[in-house]
Amino acid sequence: MRTARQTDIRRALLKVLCMVPEGYMLPERLLRAEAARLLVPPAPTTAELDAEIRDADTVRLVIGLPSEDCLEYKISTAGRAWLAEHS
Numbered sequence: 582m583r584t585a586r587q588t589d590i591r592r593a594l595l596k597v598l599c600m601v602p603e604g605y606m607l608p609e610r611l612l613r614a615e616a617a618r619l620l621v622p623p624a625p626t627t628a629e630l631d632a633e634i635r636d637a638d639t640v641r642l643v644i645g646l647p648s649e650d651c652l653e654y655k656i657s658t659a660g661r662a663w664l665a666e667h668s
Contacts, residue, residue: 586625586629587629587632587633588667589620589621590616590620590625590629590630590633591633591636591637591642591663591667592664592667592668593616593617593619593620594612594616594630594633594634594637594643595637595642595643595656595660595661595663595664596616596619596664596668597612597615597616597619598612598643598654598655598656598660599656599661599664601655601656605655606646606648606653606654606655607653607654607655608648608651608652608653609634609645609651609652609653609654610651612634612654613627613630613631613634616630617630634654637660638654640659641657641659641660642656642657642659642660642663643655643656643657643660644656644657
């Protein structure tokens with residue numbers, strides 16, 4: 582069962598990715614920074630953010646692809662639907 586904090590972090594991650602223009606991807610470090618900025622204190626830890634990014638990728642709410650030096654992400658159709666249901 583997901584906690585309210587996990588849901589809040591997931592919502593923040595997906596909101597950030599919704600703001601990325603179609604056809605573009607966001608580097609993981611920027612995704613983490615922007616999602617943390619959206620959340621109410623206390624700020625999420627790197628471990629919390631990483632866990633939610635990986636989980637969202639596993640359930641295909643986001644699409645992560647490797648680039649030259651990092652992973653980059655974009656929101657999937659399923660991610661947009663999840664965000665619409667949980668906003």
